[in-house]
Amino acid sequence: MDQSLSLPGKIWILFSTFFRIGTFTIGGGYAMLPLIEREFVTNRKWVTQEEMIDILAIVQSLPGIIAVNASIFIGYEVGGILGAVIATIGLLISPIFIITGFAYLYINVQDMEVLQGLFVGVRSGVTALILLAGIRLGKKVLKGGFAWAVAAASLIAVAVFDVHAGLMILSAAVLGFVIYGLILRGRMS
Numbered sequence: 247m248d249q250s251l252s253l254p255g256k257i258w259i260l261f262s263t264f265f266r267i268g269t270f271t272i273g274g275g276y277a278m279l280p281l282i283e284r285e286f287v288t289n290r291k292w293v294t295q296e297e298m299i300d301i302l303a304i305v306q307s308l309p310g311i312i313a314v315n316a317s318i319f320i321g322y323e324v325g326g327i328l329g330a331v332i333a334t335i336g337l338l339i340s341p342i343f344i345i346t347g348f349a350y351l352y353i354n355v356q357d358m359e360v361l362q363g364l365f366v367g368v369r370s371g372v373t374a375l376i377l378l379a380g381i382r383l384g385k386k387v388l389k390g391g392f393a394w395a396v397a398a399a400s401l402i403a404v405a406v407f408d409v410h411a412g413l414m415i416l417s418a419a420v421l422g423f424v425i426y427g428l429i430l431r432g433r434m435s
Contacts, residue, residue: 256292256325260324260332268313268341269341272368275313276376276379279313279383280379280382293324295386297323301323307412317333318330318334321333321334384397392422392425396422
């Protein structure tokens with residue numbers, strides 16, 4: 247982590263970066279993840295790639311909004327409790343106003359064909375951003391047969407059998423603990 251910046255400098259960068267991400271990223275948390283990663287892992291090097299993967303695994307397992315959870319974790323990593331609070335405020339402040347404005351528009355002019363076309367375009371672009379986040383995360387995490395098997399089984403369970411995603415995450419965590427924590431560790435001892 248860059249030690250040349252003072253805490254107030256880091257706090258300002260946390261706020262302004264998450265404000266920018268919250269303002270200009272359409273599509274929610276999954277669409278924000280590549281931007282968060284690029285900003286804090288690649289550009290600033292405040293979080294390592296391994297830490298980011300761990301953060302992503304944790305924030306996806308917790309209740310709440312994934313981008314907010316990520317801002318809290320990264321903010322805390324960089325600036326403690328104050329960093330977590332400021333990063334979260336930066337992320338949320340402009341979406342609150344944007345969503346309120348869109349809600350007003352949607353309620354009052356939802357039948358306009360032009361607006362319907364806008365929503366089709368936005369949904370399509372958001373789908374691409376979410377897919378990109380999944381591909382990038384998959385490239386970093388899916389290494390080895392066990393990881394691929396768990397990912398494939400989880401996808402099938404959620405997509406085909408409608409198993410709740412939270413149950414899949416918990417099951418995969420338990421399976422990983424059993425396989426790596428108990429069985430493989432026992433063989434290595």
